[in-house]
Amino acid sequence: MICFPNAKINLGLNVVSKRPDGYHNIETIFYPVPVKDALEIVGADSFSFTQTGIPVDAPAEKNLVIKAMNLLKSRYEIPELNVHLLKAIPFGAGLGGGSADAAFMLKLLNDYCKLDISQEELEKLASSIGADCPFFIRNTPVFASGTGNIFEPVKLSLKGYHLCLVKPDVAVSTPEAYANVTPQAPHVSLKEIAEKPVTDWKELMINDFEKSVFPKYPVISEIKEMLYREGALYASMSGSGSSVFGLFREATGLKGLFPDCFVWEGQLP
Ligand SMILES: C[C@](O)(CO)[C@H](O)COP(=O)(O)OP(=O)(O)OC[C@H]1O[C@@H](n2ccc(N)nc2=O)[C@H](O)[C@@H]1O
Numbered sequence: 117m118i119c120f121p122n123a124k125i126n127l128g129l130n131v132v133s134k135r136p137d138g139y140h141n142i143e144t145i146f147y148p149v150p151v152k153d154a155l156e157i158v159g160a161d162s163f164s165f166t167q168t169g170i171p172v173d174a175p176a177e178k179n180l181v182i183k184a185m186n187l188l189k190s191r192y193e194i195p196e197l198n199v200h201l202l203k204a205i206p207f208g209a210g211l212g213g214g215s216a217d218a219a220f221m222l223k224l225l226n227d228y229c230k231l232d233i234s235q236e237e238l239e240k241l242a243s244s245i246g247a248d249c250p251f252f253i254r255n256t257p258v259f260a261s262g263t264g265n266i267f268e269p270v271k272l273s274l275k276g277y278h279l280c281l282v283k284p285d286v287a288v289s290t291p292e293a294y295a296n297v298t299p300q301a302p303h304v305s306l307k308e309i310a311e312k313p314v315t316d317w318k319e320l321m322i323n324d325f326e327k328s329v330f331p332k333y334p335v336i337s338e339i340k341e342m343l344y345r346e347g348a349l350y351a352s353m354s355g356s357g358s359s360v361f362g363l364f365r366e367a368t369g370l371k372g373l374f375p376d377c378f379v380w381e382g383q384l385p
């Protein structure tokens with residue numbers, strides 16, 4: 117069985133407050149985008165894990181795909197499998213690629229082994245793997261609060277817009293990014309802003325991580341400025357960085373502008 121875990125972008129991100137458990141309450145819009153890994157499982161006599169594409173800098177047992185498999189193994193009967201991950205979503209990017217792999221592994225095993233685990237339970241399991249993970253169980257645009265695990269529907273579609281996603285050759289550490297933000301409740305709800313036309317977002321929609329990440333990694337803010345210069349209606353860093361996305365009305369051909377960067381351009385479904 118095969119599946120294609122996709123990335124997400126964050127449309128706005130407010131770090132609202134620090135929690136007693138060390139995590140932060142946030143408000144963000146998660147939006148799935150069609151930048152994809154490939155994840156395959158095949159029944160086997162003994163377990164194996166192989167990985168191609170962008171090399172993940174973690175040993176097999178620390179790979180989030182295997183963490184997800186082991187989490188289910190601790191609760192359910194899971195047969196021996198050959199697992200293969202083809203990594204195409206850059207990491208350290210704010211694109212949630214590792215979390216997507218884990219969430220899709222939970223869903224894949226749920227189907228393959230006919231475990232009949234509910235969506236609610238899958239989201240609970242996913243949240244024990246990573247803060248971005250539960251979103252990928254439902255994988256539709258949502259307004260998220262809590263640690264990013266409480267979801268509300270949002271009236272928003274970017275269908276037909278062209279996305280240009282750029283990740284420079286720097287990786288931002290998520291814990292460090294959170295540590296450098298001063299939490300503050302937003303004055304206007306992000307959900308309200310997101311339901312306004314995309315052309316209003318530039319003035320209203322903020323990613324709180326940009327304030328501390330941009331001075332440390334000026335290349336990220338330069339990319340954002342370039343996307344606006346090229347006609348983006350809205351541009352922002354995604355999550356805690358280092359990727360930046362621009363939303364355009366027309367097809368873009370900006371790859372040549374960003375040498376040494378990962379660039380993905382395409383129309384949103
Ligand atoms: C920045 C975002 O990508 C926005 O979607 C997420 O909030 C981060 O999600 P993630 O990478 O899945 O995060 P995790 O792997 O669970 O956590 C990494 C670290 O980020 C910090 N963290 C994460 C999520 C959150 N709501 N508050 C936090 O303070 C914690 O220090 C945590 O130890």
Ligand SMILES: Nc1ncnc2c1ncn2[C@@H]1O[C@H](COP(=O)(O)OP(=O)(O)OP(=O)(O)O)[C@@H](O)[C@H]1O
Nearest residue numbers: 173174179180207208209210211212213214217355
């Ligand atoms: N399947 C996986 N894909 C990517 N990274 C993985 C995977 N499994 C484990 N990791 C580890 O997680 C780290 C990347 O996590 P990180 O949270 O920075 O990346 P991300 O996928 O871009 O997500 P985020 O949106 O949270 O930034 C890698 O350095 C790697 O060690």
